[in-house]
Amino acid sequence: MSAPVPTGLAPGAVLGILGGGQLARMMALAAADLGIRCHVLAPEGDNPAFDVAARHIVAEYEDEAALATFAEGVDAVTYEFENVPAATAAFLSQRKPLHPGARALAVTQDRLSEKRFVSELGLDVAPFRAVDSLGDLEAAVAEIGCPAILKTRRFGYDGKGQVKIAPGSDLAEAYDAIGRFPAILEGFVPFVREVSVVAARGLDGAFAAFDVCENEHRDHILAFTRIPANLTETASKAAIEAAHRIGEALGYVGVFAVELFVLEEAGTERIVVNEIAPRVHNSGHWTSEGAQTSQFHQHVRAVCGFPLGSAERRGRVEMENLIGEAALRWQALLAEPGAHLHLYGKREARPGRKMGHVTRVTPERP
Known part of the structure; x- marks a missing residue:
């Protein structure tokens, strides 16, 4: 069976999403704004994306009968996480356009392959x-x-x-x-801060990057993202250029993130690539209210072959992750002027579990 030729979709099409978590949920909500219905496939469990998708299938990713049924009911396929089994990606890509493609998955699923790939592009890694x-x-x-x-x-x-x-x-x-x-x-990399670039590459090769954001982690989990990052213009351009080169080399279609370390050496800043995430990313949640086009709308645009939207930000932005019982502050957050609350619909708040996020946008004066 030959792979389908990638073509652009139109409003009314059906986008298949592998995975039923919060990223798939926000993708499906964005798709609905663009007239795209979503069909989600995920294993049994707490799948908040099911609440907002037009259809869903409960099945393991290795279940070929379920995958075949899934493929028959969609016009293109994407995913919310990078650990989609290689056999699943191959099976679906022979039936419907799969974005991002199997190569992006293969490179980024394996940290050794990823490090070698980035290093061979001439970019700095640990x-x-x-x-x-x-x-x-x-x-x-x-x-x-x-x-x-x-x-x-x-x-x-x-x-x-x-x-x-x-x-x-x-x-x-x-x-x-x-x-x-x-x-x-x-x-070990003696970094002074962690930043990321969330960017999109379209079916036609168009590229759009959101402003570099600065990330604060607590207990190895992203706690806050702030935009713009405390970064020189030269380092910011280098970070975005690194993302551009990675996207081009992978022939990528969709939204992806590049996590980077910032080092200070002899009064200058140097960028070191840490990891690539071939999907919408937690550090891009600020775009929901903080950018002209959210990362979720941008991803749907890219994988459906629509024109990419503007990545321009709307001011200074802070995104706070709501981890575990932090989501119980929902009443106070709803009452907070200027705060925008997003809850993922998960049934149980456990320690370390991402339950939602809140964005705060401060317009910048001309």
């Missing part, structure tokens, strides 16, 4: 080595030094699947802590 055994880990630590971070090559987010290696650390214990899975050791 020192890294592949780790497939305890001996590899010992050799990598001897070469890179400490402190360093040992990460599983696949899966893991919000600090999961990784452990810090400090001088004197028991390496066997650290390797056991990540389940002795194939891993990567990354050298």
Whole structure:
């Protein structure tokens, strides 16, 4: 079976989304604004996207019968998370246009492949080595030094699947802590702040990046995003150019994020690429009210072949993640002048669980 030729859709089309979480939910809400209906496929569980989608299927991502039914009912497919099984992506891409494509998934699902890909583009990354055994880990630590971070090559987010290696650390214990899975050791980067670029690339190759945003993490989870980032114009341009080059090299279609470290060296700022997220991103939630086009509308535009919208911001913006019981402040947030509350419809507020976000936009005077 030959892969379908990518073509633009029109209002009235059906967009398939793999995954039923908050990103899929916000994607489906944005799609509805553009006259696009969404059909969501996700395994059994708490799937807030089901509440707002036109249709949904409860099935595992490996269930080919369910995938075939899903593909028959949509005009194109996208996804809300990067760990879509490769076989699932291949199965669907033979039936309907899949954006972002299988190559973007393959590169970004594996931290080692991702680091090699970014490095080969001539962009700066942290020192890294592949780790497939305890001996590899010992050799990598001897070469890179400490402190360093040992990460599983696949899966893991919000600090999961990784452990810090400090001088004197028991390496066997650290390797056991990540389940002795194939891993990567990354050298410590003495960054002064963490930033990200959320950008979109259209079906026609058009590129639009939102302003660089600065991110504050707590307990390995994004707590606040602030725009504009405290960054020189030169460093900001370098960050956006890095995203542009990554998008072009992947032949990417849709919204993606590039997480970066900012280093200060001899009075100048240097950008180091940390990770690529091939999807709409938590640090882009500020765009809901803070930009002319939200990242969710932009993603739907891109994967449907519509013209990209303006990425211009509407002022100074702060996005606060509502983690766990922080969402119980909903009444106070609704009463707060200028605050825009987004709740994800999840049934249970657990520690570390993203329950919603709130944006605050302060217009800038001319």
